[in-house]
Amino acid sequence: MLSEKLLAKLNDQMNYEFYSSQVYLAMAAYCSSESFDGFANFFIMQSEEEKFHGMKIYHFINTLGKRAIVSGMENPQNEYSSLLDAFEHSFEHEKTVTKRIYELSDIAWDEREHATINFLKWFIDEQVEEEATFDSIIQKLRRIDNDSNAFYMLDSELAKRTFTPPTSEA
Numbered sequence: 330m331l332s333e334k335l336l337a338k339l340n341d342q343m344n345y346e347f348y349s350s351q352v353y354l355a356m357a358a359y360c361s362s363e364s365f366d367g368f369a370n371f372f373i374m375q376s377e378e379e380k381f382h383g384m385k386i387y388h389f390i391n392t393l394g395k396r397a398i399v400s401g402m403e404n405p406q407n408e409y410s411s412l413l414d415a416f417e418h419s420f421e422h423e424k425t426v427t428k429r430i431y432e433l434s435d436i437a438w439d440e441r442e443h444a445t446i447n448f449l450k451w452f453i454d455e456q457v458e459e460e461a462t463f464d465s466i467i468q469k470l471r472r473i474d475n476d477s478n479a480f481y482m483l484d485s486e487l488a489k490r491t492f493t494p495p496t497s498e499a
Contacts (some may be wrong), residue, residue: 331393332440337398338433339390339445340398345429346383348402352422355405356415365412367488371466374492375419381450389448415468421464455468473478 331339343403390397409415430452437445466483473479 330396331442331445334388335433335440335442335445336395337437338436339386340400341398342391342429342433343383343386344400344402345426346379347399348384348405349426350379350383351402352405353379353419355407356409356419359407359409360412360414363412365484367484368412369417371487371490372415372419373441374490377492381492382455386450389445390411393444413467416463416467416470420460422466423456427460430456452484494495 341374353372357369358378360369360372362368387397406418409418421436432444434449434453437449466487469483473483
């Protein structure tokens with residue numbers, strides 16, 4: 330049985346995922362304004378993925394016969410000093426998401442809420458992938474430094490990123 334405490338935390342995380350979508354859309358807008366179109370695409374796809382994560386929690390709450398409560402969040406940061414700065418912020422943001430998912434999982438474990446424990450395992454696995462992706466891009470950006478050819482190649486690579494939500498995961 331889903332406790333009120335766990336329900337409140339799930340709703341909070343759902344809204345944080347929607348906020349994360351906004352964070353990445355703001356980063357995409359920054360990249361677009363700097364003509365980093367591939368990087369902008371990367372962040373747009375990341376924004377879509379975060380929206381999917383929020384909806385995944387929304388559907389889980391509803392499946393349990395509870396009510397998802399949508400609330401507003403603070404405005405995301407819109408200014409960055411560089412592309413590396415934007416990615417460093419995104420990496421820190423993902424670390425925050427991981428911490429939040431772990432806290433949710435701890436509550437589910439404490440309450441022996443097995444359906445939620447099972448549900449959150451997907452998010453835990455996802456966060457490993459998210460952090461690794463951002464860390465990898467940061468390392469590449471640091472290596473590239475001012476090499477315009479390498480930068481162009483990375484921008485072109487990220488322009489190819491797509492996001493198609495898994496049909497069985499919604």
